[in-house]
Amino acid sequence: MKIAVCVKQVxxxxxxxxxxxxxxxxxxxxxxxxxxxxxxYAVEEALQIAxxxxxxxxxxxxxxxxxAETVRKALSxxxxxxxxxxxxxxxxxxxxxxxxxxxxxxxxxxxxxxxFGSESTDARxxxxxxxxxxxxxxxxxxxxxxxxxxxxxVTIERVTDYGFDTVSAAMPxxxxxxxxxxxxxxxxxxxxxxxxxxxxxxLSIVDLGLEAxxxxxxxxxxxxxxxAARPPKPAGTIVADxxxxxxxxxxxxxxxxxx
Amino acid sequence: MSxxxxxxxxxxxxxxxxxxxxxxxxxxxxxxxxxxxWFGDGAADAAATLGEYGATAVYAAEGADMSDHPVVxxxxxxxxxxxxxxxxxxxxxxxxxxxxxAGRLAVRIGSGVITDAVDxxxxxxxxxxxxxxxxxxxxxxxxxxxxxxxxxNSVAPESAPTTCDVKNVETSISDVAKTARVVERTxxxxxxxxxxxxxxxxxxxxxxxxxxxxxxxxxKLADSLGAAVGASRAATDAGWYPHQYQVGQTGKTVxxxxxxxxxxxxxxxxxxxxxxSKVVVVVNKDSEAPLFELADFGVVGDLFExxxxxxxxxxxxxx
Numbered sequence: 001m002k003i004a005v006c007v008k009q010v011x012x013x014x015x016x017x018x019x020x021x022x023x024x025x026x027x028x029x030x031x032x033x034x035x036x037x038x039x040x041y042a043v044e045e046a047l048q049i050a051x052x053x054x055x056x057x058x059x060x061x062x063x064x065x066x067x068a069e070t071v072r073k074a075l076s077x078x079x080x081x082x083x084x085x086x087x088x089x090x091x092x093x094x095x096x097x098x099x100x101x102x103x104x105x106x107x108x109x110x111x112x113x114x115x116f117g118s119e120s121t122d123a124r125x126x127x128x129x130x131x132x133x134x135x136x137x138x139x140x141x142x143x144x145x146x147x148x149x150x151x152x153x154v155t156i157e158r159v160t161d162y163g164f165d166t167v168s169a170a171m172p173x174x175x176x177x178x179x180x181x182x183x184x185x186x187x188x189x190x191x192x193x194x195x196x197x198x199x200x201x202x203l204s205i206v207d208l209g210l211e212a213x214x215x216x217x218x219x220x221x222x223x224x225x226x227x228a229a230r231p232p233k234p235a236g237t238i239v240a241d242x243x244x245x246x247x248x249x250x251x252x253x254x255x256x257x258x259x
Numbered sequence: 260m261s262x263x264x265x266x267x268x269x270x271x272x273x274x275x276x277x278x279x280x281x282x283x284x285x286x287x288x289x290x291x292x293x294x295x296x297w298f299g300d301g302a303a304d305a306a307a308t309l310g311e312y313g314a315t316a317v318y319a320a321e322g323a324d325m326s327d328h329p330v331v332x333x334x335x336x337x338x339x340x341x342x343x344x345x346x347x348x349x350x351x352x353x354x355x356x357x358x359x360x361a362g363r364l365a366v367r368i369g370s371g372v373i374t375d376a377v378d379x380x381x382x383x384x385x386x387x388x389x390x391x392x393x394x395x396x397x398x399x400x401x402x403x404x405x406x407x408x409x410x411x412n413s414v415a416p417e418s419a420p421t422t423c424d425v426k427n428v429e430t431s432i433s434d435v436a437k438t439a440r441v442v443e444r445t446x447x448x449x450x451x452x453x454x455x456x457x458x459x460x461x462x463x464x465x466x467x468x469x470x471x472x473x474x475x476x477x478x479k480l481a482d483s484l485g486a487a488v489g490a491s492r493a494a495t496d497a498g499w500y501p502h503q504y505q506v507g508q509t510g511k512t513v514x515x516x517x518x519x520x521x522x523x524x525x526x527x528x529x530x531x532x533x534x535x536s537k538v539v540v541v542v543n544k545d546s547e548a549p550l551f552e553l554a555d556f557g558v559v560g561d562l563f564e565x566x567x568x569x570x571x572x573x574x575x576x577x578x
Binding site for chain 1: 271272329330331334354355358359360361362363365366367369370371372373374375384388389390391392393394395396397398399400401402403435438439440441442443444445446447454456460484502503505508509510512516517519526527528534538539540542546551552553554555556557558559560561564565566567568569570571572573576577
């Protein structure tokens with residue numbers, strides 16, 4: 001079985017994030033880059049499927065030079081090989097272009113499953129897995145809280161507002177997984193050492209057969225007009241509980257017409 | 260006036276039009292004449308409510324094919340309608356289905372997409388609240404028919420009654436839609452509380468709740484207000500409350516009229532999920548808790564004393 005897992009390097013989950021005043025893109029230099037937390041679940045799920053059914057896991061990432069660290073992180077968890085798409089022309093790409101680039105890298109390689117985290121913690125759009133499925137014309141089984149592979153089929157539990165839907169598809173398929181589907185493993189020392197020797201293919205836009213003019217900020221199909229930091233909230237009323245804390249909140253809520 | 264297509268949502272259990280749809284119709288009226296798109300049966304019943312909020316038509320996509328396959332039938336129908344009515348914009352809710360349908364539709368029809376809009380003005384400029392609400396961004400689609408996904412509770416629904424005609428959609432779904440099939444739907448018991456991301460009031464608990472048992476006081480307060488229950492990551496990671504109720508960067512984003520945080524210190528992980536709540540009330544015994552910075556009203560005290568007293572007061576004042 002051939003499994004691809006698409007990962008993104010994002011600013012540290014716990015860091016304050018900001019847009020760059022120069023071009024309104026995410027200021028990636030301002031914080032440490034880490035493997036998107038939700039992608040850790042995707043890597044773990046891909047590894048578990050490969051361990052249970054046999055097969056090979058390839059990590060695919062689009063991102064600047066330093067995203068190579070993120071590919072290595074996934075390799076140190078146990079993935080077998082990496083593809084890193086890096087090109088200055090990609091800076092500022094929207095989800096549309098990102099999905100085109102990933103699809104070009106994935107297409108024709110015979111992947112049975114293409115696994116994603118359900119969203120990135122920076123852009124939080126949750127659209128790229130669906131866009132890749134649309135471009136590749138293959139099944140979409142996303143927002144999975146459980147993934148089961150049986151024969152040539154993949155069955156998932158898709159998280160819904162009301163519970164979950166059990167969704168089944170014949171492979172190849174695009175899968176996205178939600179937080180807590182599993183417990184992502186920590187890279188072992190042995191895994192970290194082994195990752196250094198694993199093959200990582202570095203590809204440019206030209207290597208993928210795409211034109212630079214179709215990606216990057218200038219080619220985006222939406223544009224930021226302006227942005228600003230949310231003005232700080234005026235200080236509220238903070239009181240110490242003197243046995244009447246609950247009543248005082250009730251009075252406040254009555255004034256605000258919530259009661 | 261140009262048509263604006265609005266993907267209507269139904270409540271999974273009652274089948275009625277959701278409040279999020281009223282919100283989308285309210286925003287759509289700024290851009291043109293709203294027409295709703297309805298999946299499954301019951302379009303004629305829904306038309307009355309949809310018309311109440313200004314939809315002049317409802318496109319009804321009925322039949323098993325539409326509900327047996329996830330997401331893609333929505334894309335097939337919306338894409339066909341975009342060709343048929345040449346709309347000024349397409350608005351869909353920021354649900355999992357909505358966002359994925361919007362993304363696929365954008366690729367299919369060659370249009371830009373903006374997700375999680377909290378406002379849209381008459382010129383089509385969308386407001387987004389990003390990075391956990393710390394930054395407000397205005398952006399615009401620059402190619403094709405603008406597609407927006409809109410967060411729940413972004414706008415107060417305003418009624419604008421009109422006659423809503425039911426029009427049947429003849430589109431058949433694509434082969435790619437049939438590649439995935441819904442085998443079974445499982446409805447989790449919710450105890451009658453509203454959906455977390457759509458609730459007008461959210462009551463949440465964190466590390467200070469101390470354990471699974473402690474959530475009983477949180478739930479009682481929530482029920483006195485007809486609120487949804489949320490939890491911080493510290494509480495869900497500890498297994499005190501189910502993971503799907505986690506509010507935060509890696510969990511749900513909520514934007515209710517009222518958010519009551521109990522025993523939550525307010526790390527960025529949590530603030531990112533609730534920062535845009537309209538009114539924030541904080542109860543924490545640590546006066547240094549960062550969440551007090553976001554509080555409109557805060558009480559420094561033991562939540563196990565403050566919260567039950569509040570619940571009692573609400574019950575007696577409501578009676």
